Ligand SMILES: O=C(CO)[C@H](O)[C@H](O)COP(=O)(O)O
């Protein structure tokens with residue numbers, strides 16, 4: 001079993017004070033930084049690119065940066081993010097013409113590779129690539145915006161992916177992204193997730209350490 005990771009999504013941070021926000025959330029007990037990249041094409045929203053990732057590294061952030069690419073096409077940006085300091089890069093299969101090639105590209109750049117499944121994406125996209133992946137990221141909202149509600153059918157999907165990871169015998173992380181909060185994180189962990197993204201639940205709270213502590217305690221109570 002992989003150690004628990006709590007990865008605040010900086011989508012909900014105060015962008016005018018981004019370096020300080022990331023420092024604060026890491027000091028409050030977060031493990032990774034979840035970095036949402038949106039292109040106004042694959043998703044109807046526009047966010048941040050490799051320059052911002054590089055700026056966080058220059059600012060002194062040493063924690064893993066978990067880049068969630070919601071861009072199409074995806075391959076061209078992967079070397080840029082690797083050079084900018086990303087440690088984990090995940091992409092959506094619909095945004096790549098050649099999913100296996102994109103996974104190899106990410107790994108060839110020295111990063112861990114993740115595949116992201118939207119709420120309606122069937123699990124068969126994992127059929128011939130699961131063992132090449134370092135992480136499966138299940139979206140529990142439709143991608144594009146923070147602050148949406150967790151889609152309950154994701155829990156069954158998490159269970160199915162956990163079974164497939166166990167059958168593979170590989171150390172593959174199972175990350176869940178969208179609407180994760182102190183009130184539902186135990187159920188998400190019980191279903192089989194080990195890596196938890198939360199944006200609005202953490203950055204929308206005045207006390208980051210308190211909310212991260214509550215989330216970790218809820219996960220620990222069931223894992
Ligand atoms: O990928 C994302 C949206 O596409 C974000 O990571 C996600 O929505 C996190 O925000 P919240 O916890 O507020 O739902």
Ligand SMILES: [Fe+2]
Nearest residue numbers: 009036068177
């Ligand atoms: Fe995300």
